[in-house]
Amino acid sequence: MTWQPSASMATLRRRAVMQQTIRDFFAAREVLEVDTPILSAAAVADPMLEPMQTRVDRDGQARHCYLHTSPEYPMKRLLAAGSGAIWQLCRVFRNGEVGRRHNPEFSMLEWYRPGFDHHQLMDEVEALTSGLLGHSSARRVRYADVFAEHFAGLDIHACATSSLRALGEQHTGFKGELARDGWLDLLFSHCIEPTLQQPTFVYAYPASQAALARITASDDSYPVAARFEFFVGGMELANGYHELIDAAEQASRFAEDARKVQLLGQPPRPLDQNLLAALESGLPDCAGVALGFDRLLMLAEGAEHIAEVLAFPFERA
Template identity: 65%
Template sequence: MQQWQPSASIEALRGRAAVIDRIRQFFAARDVLEVDTPALSVAAVSDPQLFPFATAFVPDGGGEPVWRYLHTSPEYPMKRLLAAGSGPIWQLCKVFRNGESGGRHNPEFSMLEWYRPGFDHHRLMDEVDELVGGILACVPARRVGYAALFAEVLELDIHCCSEEELARQGRERCGFVGELSRDGWLELLFSHCIEPSLIEPTLVYAFPASQAALAMIVEHDDAVPSAARFELFVQGMELANGYLELTDPDEQSRRFSADIQQRKEAGKAVLPVDELLVQALRAGMPSCAGVALGVDRLVMLALGAERIDQVIAFGFDRA
């Protein structure tokens, strides 16, 4: 096949269009507003594990360049819309993550993100299951707690075991020779030993509170306080990540500061914080649940594709 040709077949692109049409119908039937937010932002994502693309805006006629970042998710501006009174919203857009390329990753990919004021994470799990089940014609997802999966698959009680025990398990099971934090060992064991076993649709919830990201902490999902967060896995592949969203502006600022400190300790570049999001939270964002879903991966599952470049018109090596 010549380099100018698409990486996906025309048949696959028709199948992709059909999936996107199903998504649009799903939200139209529920009266959820479709929105479109900027791909370029003055602030970057706070997550220390993500690396955004940066670009400089140079004013016509000269002047100092102004740095902007291609979004890794439309989360922050969508939350500003919620604070402005938008009601339930959804968006399907291109997002960009530097350094991510492979069979399941493309540096530019399509993300579906939606927010439901008045929903908690359990009610949003119902809706995610309904959308994905309708598109994939699969059984309803099993729901299981994060700690329960460690006990089931690895016979580990993560509430009681020491960091030394997690490190020993990580080295023995995954062959990792470096040093990690407690969360680092948990994430390594989950991704290498648990995630591949989640073949049937599985919604995992009650993540450790230390892995809350932008989710609230709740008391009732596990034996200890946990993050009101869930992830959906199908065929051993992560498909969606959802939260009962954090609405406290002071806690949001604290987590931004913690992310900055984590970046510094890891020797990574410190990126600008989205103060506009904090301002929106201070103005008052409604209690809501939100989720991001990888559309390319959903299409892969729907069409039985093995690689992400088989379901996008031009993969990274042909863009």
């Protein structure tokens, strides 16, 4: 049995300093630090995220609950209640995520800016991370353009799914059945993401990958998601949206996610009706982003494994 921490004391001290630097960053911008529940009666809707379940016993009754995968839903309820700009650094939990860059329990930095779109939020992400990592200005490139650069002018909007499949099989060796977005994800994660060594914002994702972002028209008139992801050192560091504020559209997306959960053979998940009620009451026009704090520290430390920046990863917890 190994009882010692996996991170060095020097790294743990740097972790504490980085947390304070983040707190100072948002205090200087008058963004309110908030604290929301880790435990919820509702589960995340995204079928690609598997929530961890637990049980609360009260008055002889067992209530099934979930550890949150992100503080997004309750933070949006605060925004609808008039909080203004808010941020939070908290522990989140995702089942099945174990590896060099993943721990089932990890730290997420999340913040929301009323009055911002995703381009303005990219500016703020860059300001924060450049101060912490010392990097230069980040490149900004559309999702479709980065595919065209890597695959000889490929037009992801117009090409047939069979073309994506052929590229996927050729470049990754994967043989199987995937939907169109599955092939795009495979090509991006295996072929494009590792090349994004310099700080890079990829934005204007396909509308089918909007998640909780609003849909807009791109420069070439294809509908795209008002969403970005930020990469440094070939690793995804942040995921941000110009947030969807339409309650009816959100309910429709929740229903589609529930259908996908069923198709994957997963048990049904209770959806967050409080979030829908908050959206109905009026969520301000805003942009929000989630940033992996442990990965940020990995980049600052030059660490190859997430265990190097955690006191006690899952194997030692």
